[in-house]
Amino acid sequence: MDLIADILMVAGTFGAAVYCYVLAARLKKFSTLESGMGGAIAVLSAQVDDMTKALDKARGAATGSAATLEALTGRAEMAAARLEVMLATLHDLPDTRADARRDVEPDRRLRFMRRRSAREDLEAAE
Incomplete structure (x- = not known):
């Protein structure tokens, strides 16, 4: 046993x-690093590192662009407010030019004159 x-x-x-x-x-x-799964894992790890760096750069650029866009939007809003105030003040002014034209020349019409060019200046196409 x-x-x-x-x-x-x-x-x-x-x-x-x-x-x-x-x-x-x-x-x-x-x-093995040259072939097999070890090599594939090493390559993928390097690619992940590169993508992380690229993502950090893109995030920084996007943050900078967002800050610039926010500043430009603020400036545009301030300019729009100033334009609205200017337009409001223009509505308060009397229209003196239109009244003066109606009083001085009520029956005046616009005339258009056409001038023909001299026939000698034209060249004939053959």
Whole structure:
């Protein structure tokens, strides 16, 4: 009985050794940086770092653009308010030019004159 138990123990140990050897070979293939998953993970990690840097730059540019746009919007609102005040003051002024034209020349019509160019200046197309 001891002999059978020893044989089974050796067989189990041999099976565990083969299993460990197979796992070691797979782990070696997995972790090589030139090929396999290790290389893919290294490349993806570098790409993630590059994208993080690009995202930080874009975020900074967007923040700067938003601040500039906010300042320009404030200036435009102030200018619009000033224009509204100017228009309101223009509505309060009497229209003296239109009244003066109606009083001085009520029946005057506009005339349009056309001048023809001299025929000698024109060239004929052949």
